Every structure is written in C-alpha cells, then in structure tokens.
Amino acid sequence: xxxxxxxxxxxxxxxxxxxxxxxxxxxxxxxxxxxxxxxxxxxxxxxxxxxxxxxxxxxxxxxxxxxxxxxxxxxxxxxxxxxxxxxxxxxxxxxxxxxxxxxxxxxxxxxxxxxxxxxxxxxxxxxxxxxxxxxxx
Amino acid sequence: xxxxxxxxxxxxxxxxxxxxxxxxxxxxxxxxxxxxxxxxxxxxxxxxxxxxxxxxxxxxxxxxxxxxxxxxxxxxxxxxxxxxxxxxxxxxxxxxxxxxxxxxxxxxxxxxxxxxxxxxxxxxxxxxxxxxxxxxxxxxxxxxxxxxxxxxxxxxxxxxxxxxxxxxxxxxxxxxxxxxxxxxxxxxxxxxxxxxxxxxxxxxxxxxxxxxxxxxxxxxxxxxxxxxxxxxxxxxxxxxxxxxxxxxxxxxxxxxxxxxxxxxxxxxxxxxxxxxxxxxxxxxxxxxxxxxxxxxxxxxxxxxxxxxxx
Numbered sequence: 001x002x003x004x005x006x007x008x009x010x011x012x013x014x015x016x017x018x019x020x021x022x023x024x025x026x027x028x029x030x031x032x033x034x035x036x037x038x039x040x041x042x043x044x045x046x047x048x049x050x051x052x053x054x055x056x057x058x059x060x061x062x063x064x065x066x067x068x069x070x071x072x073x074x075x076x077x078x079x080x081x082x083x084x085x086x087x088x089x090x091x092x093x094x095x096x097x098x099x100x101x102x103x104x105x106x107x108x109x110x111x112x113x114x115x116x117x118x119x120x121x122x123x124x125x126x127x128x129x130x131x132x133x134x135x136x137x
Numbered sequence: 138x139x140x141x142x143x144x145x146x147x148x149x150x151x152x153x154x155x156x157x158x159x160x161x162x163x164x165x166x167x168x169x170x171x172x173x174x175x176x177x178x179x180x181x182x183x184x185x186x187x188x189x190x191x192x193x194x195x196x197x198x199x200x201x202x203x204x205x206x207x208x209x210x211x212x213x214x215x216x217x218x219x220x221x222x223x224x225x226x227x228x229x230x231x232x233x234x235x236x237x238x239x240x241x242x243x244x245x246x247x248x249x250x251x252x253x254x255x256x257x258x259x260x261x262x263x264x265x266x267x268x269x270x271x272x273x274x275x276x277x278x279x280x281x282x283x284x285x286x287x288x289x290x291x292x293x294x295x296x297x298x299x300x301x302x303x304x305x306x307x308x309x310x311x312x313x314x315x316x317x318x319x320x321x322x323x324x325x326x327x328x329x330x331x332x333x334x335x336x337x338x339x340x341x342x343x344x345x346x347x348x349x350x351x352x353x354x355x356x357x358x359x360x361x362x363x364x365x366x367x368x369x370x371x372x373x374x375x376x377x378x379x380x381x382x383x384x385x386x387x388x389x390x391x392x393x394x395x396x397x398x399x400x401x402x403x404x405x406x407x408x409x410x411x412x413x414x415x416x417x418x419x420x421x422x423x424x425x426x427x428x429x430x431x432x433x434x435x436x437x438x439x440x441x442x443x444x445x446x447x
Contacts, residue, residue: 008193010185038175040166043182048350051197051358054189078195078358 008054008080009134011043015053017073020101021060024120025087029057031123039127042134055082055133058106061089061096067103074110082133085112086126088119095119149226151219151371158370159183161406165373168410187366196359202262210257211357211364217249218371225379228301229388238299240288243379247334250368251277254343254353261356269352273336273343275421279428280333280340286436287327290319291383293443305387313386318447322439324384326432328408331376333424335369338413342421377405 018026032039033046047053050073062070074081085106088094093105106112113136116129144150162183170177198204224243227234236242251273258270292299294314295307314320333340344352357365381387381401388398419427 003188004192007185007188010179011182011189035174038170038177040170040178041176043178043185048346049355051356052351052354052362054194076197078197080193080195 012054012082012130012134013045013047013052014055014057015047015050015073015077016057017059017070019058019060019062019066019070019089020096021087021089025059025090028120028123028126029059029086032126037123037127039130042130044130050077053077053081055084055130056110057084057086058110058112059086059090061093061099062103062106062109063099063101064103067109070106070109082113083110084114084116084129084133086116086129087121088117091115091117144223144227145219149230149232150223151215154219154222154226154371154374155367158372158374159187161373161377161402162370164403164406165410165413168407169414172411172414183366183370187363187370190358190363190366191360194359194362196361197356199261199263199356202356203260206260207257207356208361210253210260211361211368213256214250214253214368215364215371217246217253218368218375221246221249222371222375225301225375225382228305229378229382231388231390233302236300239301240292240299240304243301244285244288247376247379248277248281250372251334253368254365257357258353258355263356265349266353266355268349269343269345269355272421273353275425276333276336276340276343279425280330280432283326283428283432283436284330284334286433286440287323287330288383290323290436290439290443293440294319301382305382308386309389313384315384319439319442320384322435322442324380326436326439327380327384328405328412329428329432331380332409332412333428334376335372335409337409339416339419340424341418342424345418348418373406374402377402377409380405 016026016029031037050056056074056077058070060066074083083106085091089096090106093102096102103109114129114133116126118125121129146152160183163178163180166182167177199207221243224234224236224239224246228239255270255273258266258273291304291314295304298304298307308314315324336343342348342352344354349355354362354365385401388394390398
C-alpha cells in the first residue's frame with residue numbers, strides 16, 4: 001500500500017447528490033455525521049463543492065431530469081472519484097422501477113463502487129459500506 | 138543568503154509554520170468535535186488532507202476563466218503568508234532582523250492571502266465565486282481599520298517603536314500589555330480581527346459552505362486547493378502568534394518558559410475555536426457594522442486610555 005493511496009483512504013471528502021428521493025436516505029446520511037456515529041473520526045467530511053469531493057454519494061431514484069445533472073456532476077468532479085449508491089432506489093430502482101419517469105438505476109448511468117441497499121439503510125450499514133470502500137479501493 | 142533562504146523555507150518560515158499550523162488546525166477540529174460531543178479526527182488528519190489534495194487529486198482548470206491567474210493566486214497566497222510568518226516569528230524566537238518598521242510590512246503582508254483569494258476567485262469565472270470574492274472585499278474593508286487601530290495602540294503603548302523586536306522586549310522588561318485595561322480592550326478588538334482574517338464562523342460569509350458552497354474556493358481542486366490549505370494552516374499559526382507577540386509578552390525560549398509559549402498560542406487558538414463554535418454566521422451588513430461601529434469604538438477607547446496612561 002503506497003503513501004498516496006493511504007492518504008486518500010484516510011481523507012475521503014463526500015459530496016451528496018440526492019436524486020428524486022423520499023428524503024429518508026438523506027436523513028440517514030446526515031445521521032452518520034451526528035455525535036452518535038461521527039464519521040469525522042475516519043477523516044470523512046461533507047463538502048459543499050463537487051470540485052473538492054472524493055466520494056459521490058447518490059441516493060433516490062434517478063429520473064429523466066436527474067440523469068443529465070448526475071452525468072454533469074460526475075464529469076465536473078476531479079478524478080479519482082468513488083461512487084456510492086445508497087438505498088434501494090439508488091441500487092436498483094426499488095419501488096420506482098416501473099415508473100414512466102425512471103431513467104435507470106445509478107450504475108446504468110455512472111460506474112458505481114459500492115452499493116448500500118436498504119429502505120432506508122441504517123447509518124451502521126452506510127458506515128459498513130464506506131469501510132468496505134476504504135478497504136477495497 | 139543561505140541563512141535567509143533557511144529562514145524562509147525551513148525554520149521559522151514555510152516548513153515550521155506549516156507543520157505547527159497543521160497541528161493547530163487539528164487542535165481546532167478536535168476541540169470543535171469535543172464541543173459537539175463527537176470524537177473528532179485523528180492527529181495526522183491535516184497532513185492526510187494536504188497530501189491527498191497535492192498528490193492524488195486532479196486539478197481542474199476553468200474553461201471560461203483565466204487559468205494562469207487562477208493557478209498563480211494560491212502560490213502568491215502561500216508566499217505572502219510565509220513572508221509574514223518569517224517577519225513575525227523571527228522576533229518572537231529572539232532573532233533580531235535589524236529592520237525598524239517591520240510592523241507596517243507585516244500588516245500589509247497579512248492582507249496578501251485574502252487578496253490572492255479574491256483574485257483567484259474572480260479569475261475562475263464562477264458566479265458563486267464572484268459573490269464570495271465581493272464578500273471577502275467588504276470583509277477586508279471592515280476589519281482592516283480596526284486591525285490598524287489595534288497595532289497603533291500597541292505602538293503608542295510601547296513608546297513609538299515600530300518594530301516587533303522592541304515591542305516584545307519592552308513587554309519582557311516591564312509587564313505584558315494585556316495586564317492593563319487598554320490592553321484587554323485591544324485584545325478583544327484584535328481577536329475579532331483575527332477571527333475575520335481567518336474567515337472563521339461568525340465572519341465566514343466569503344466561504345459560506347451551505348449558502349454559496351465554499352464561495353471563493355468553489356472551483357479549486359487538487360494541487361491548487363492544497364496550496365490554499367497550506368496558506369490556511371500557516372495563517373492559523375502566525376496570526377495567534379502575532380497577537381501573542383503584540384500583547385502577551387512574546388516567547389521566551391529557555392526552560393519552563395517554552396511550555397508557557399506553547400500554552401499562550403494554544404489558549405488564543407482555543408478562544409478562537411470557542412467563538413467559532415458558539416456563534417452563527419452573521420450577514421455581511423452586520424459584520425461591517427460590528428467592526429465599523431463597535432470594534433472601532435473599543436479600539437478608540439483603548440487609544441484614549443493609553444494616552445492617559447492606563
């Protein structure tokens with residue numbers, strides 16, 4: 001394990017992209033940053049600008065309008081970039097798979113590194129997903 | 138020549154100030170976490186952040202801006218912060234520079250990072266960065282007069298000396314300036330100026346994270362953003378050190394006094410962190426009003442008290 005990848009793993013800055021979400025996953029993601037779970041002890045920060053991001057968290061079902069924005073956000077990010085799909089909607093489409101505005105799950109639009117299924121996933125599950133991301137990247 | 142380069146690059150300059158500032162930035166984040174009942178980041182977190190940005194991440198240039206100025210601005214910021222750091226830290230570490238009047242040079246060098254941020258933000262061609270840049274300009278306009286009044290108060294108090302070395306020695310021969318009423322008032326005005334200079338929370342509207350998504354730094358990524366982080370680390374050390382030199386007796390580097398020197402800087406940083414954690418972000422109008430009306434009033438009262446010898 002080189003010095004570069006070690007530094008990268010120790011300091012993941014997260015940008016949160018919410019698709020057409022029902023807000024349950026958003027709340028669970030924010031729960032990860034609260035005192036009880038505190039992701040900052042792994043060096044994980046929530047950043048406001050995609051230019052600073054190392055991880056793109058995508059949740060919610062991606063509809064036709066979100067699709068263009070998601071591709072644009074993905075292209076604007078500095079590489080290397082890791083993508084995490086959160087929730088049943090992000091991983092597969094979930095409840096909205098047969099909806100007429102549905103534009104496919106996240107991995108049909110951009111490459112995805114980790115899937116965290118659940119409706120919504122618990123903060124513990126999100127942390128477990130991020131640990132797997134850190135160990136395998 | 139070699140000695141000057143050593144001063145600039147290694148000991149009181151770039152390397153020392155950056156490493157100490159990175160430690161202080163970890164201290165700030167840890168205290169913030171403890172205030173919010175969290176655990177906080179590991180000790181080497183600022184170094185991981187810096188090396189990740191410098192070595193791993195890609196630097197993206199703006200298409201509708203001026204890439205050259207966009208890239209030069211962070212380097213100027215590092216240069217200005219390091220020069221100011223050398224001028225502040227040499228007298229603090231008891232090395233005389235023989236430069237009579239370095240307070241004025243320090244005052245102007247300390248504004249270079251803010252101006253570089255503005256130039257870089259306006260060169261990026263992003264509208265949110267332009268909003269951040271104009272807010273930073275207004276912030277500079279508001280705090281700079283107060284900061285000048287604080288420095289002139291110190292100059293009056295030590296008997297018309299314009300160099301930091303004589304100011305520190307005047308305090309070490311007598312008593313520290315903060316021990317008097319006017320000194321306390323100058324300290325209050327000075328600490329709010331430093332808060333605004335570092336763009337910490339009550340005065341962080343140029344880089345308001347939730348509102349204009351990091352504002353002036355929105356387009357920076359990779360190595361260019363690493364340079365900005367480096368400037369922030371250096372400024373986080375040299376500004377509290379400057380306040381310690383002006384009002385709190387400076388450093389004395391023998392025996393137990395080294396511990397006192399470290400504790401003085403840490404207590405100033407702790408105060409900055411506590412102000413940051415207990416206040417919401419103010420509007421730019423309120424910040425201008427706060428400095429123009431209240432902080433200038435405090436500084437002028439201190440000046441009058443100094444003229445009467447308190």
